Amino acid sequence: MAVSVSKDLTVQVMEDVNAVKLIDRQQALRAAVKRGEPKCLGVSQVMLGLMVMSYSIPLHFTVQTEVVNLGVPWWSGLTFITAGVVAIVLDKHCTMKILQVSLVATGASTLLAVVAVIIYSVDINRNLESPCAKVEHGSCSEEHYATMLSRGVKSSLLLFTLAQTAVSAVLGFLLFKERRSFGQYAYLNQDAPSSFSPLDLN
Template sequence: MAVTVSSDLSVNVSEDQVVKKLTDKQEVLKESLRKGEPKAMGICQVMVGFMVISYSIPLLSAEFTQLVWFGVPWWSGLTFVAAGTMALVMEKRNSIQLVLACLLITIVAAFISVLALVFYFVDLLKNPEHKCMENQTNLPENTCEQLYHGSVFSKDMKSILMCLTVVQTGISSAFSYMLYSERKRFIRYSLVN
């Protein structure tokens, strides 16, 4: 609020221009982010993250491979959940700092999902299905079938996790692009005002 007193002792109360510009900037940021629906993107990221984590639990009962030893499904899933949570927080409280933080963590989630895709692909190539041979007499009864079904189960679960990670890569990349373009537009708007 700006208060001015004229020579005839009348008092005029007017709106402060700095406060008005700040309010305008926050409203522009809020409206531009609502167009991008960060809440929907955040919920998708959180859901995919929890799906990756929950679908990777059965891998603990199968043969341990490098994928399980490195914990790829768990750290990639947690990164997706963190990126989605940041998007949900950003939707509630609009500020340029939260947009930048959300942009950073979403880019990290996209990078980690690409890295996880490489791990899944290499693991699927290095660990094919165990074929049962008729001349394997040194194994106990039904062991060969158990190994075969266990390796098929492991391969199928890793394929599902790989598909979910491809979805997460797409979501993170698209959301990163949206946040980056909003950040550029908001900075241009603040320079004009």
């Protein structure tokens, strides 16, 4: 807040230039974030996270492999959901702090999605489908069907995780770009210390 004193000792309170600039920049940040539509990308992340977790349930009833033992669908799904929720909150309450939290959550989501893709790929290549051993009535053994189901589910999870990697990378790029553009105005959020106190006037 700026104060001016005229010759007749009348005091006028004027608008603070920094406060006006901060408000303008916050509105510009909000508009820029809205253009990137973090809400849509956040909802996509939440939906992909829920799909990964729900589609992984049949894996617990088939052959136990590294994917199940490491709990990959669960921790990757929870990370996707968390990053999506933070992106949705960013759309409603657009501040630099929430933007930075969203950027960190999205970065973690992208990194863990890449790790999950690697684990899925290695697991699918290691655990091949068992050959069809004919049993009575000309059908294959249960082991053949179990490994076939396991590979099919893991292939679906791999596709969902690849989609999640793409969504997280795009959102992370957009958030990083906005943080870089408006990061220089973050210091305006802090209250500047007063240069004098009333005791100095005595």
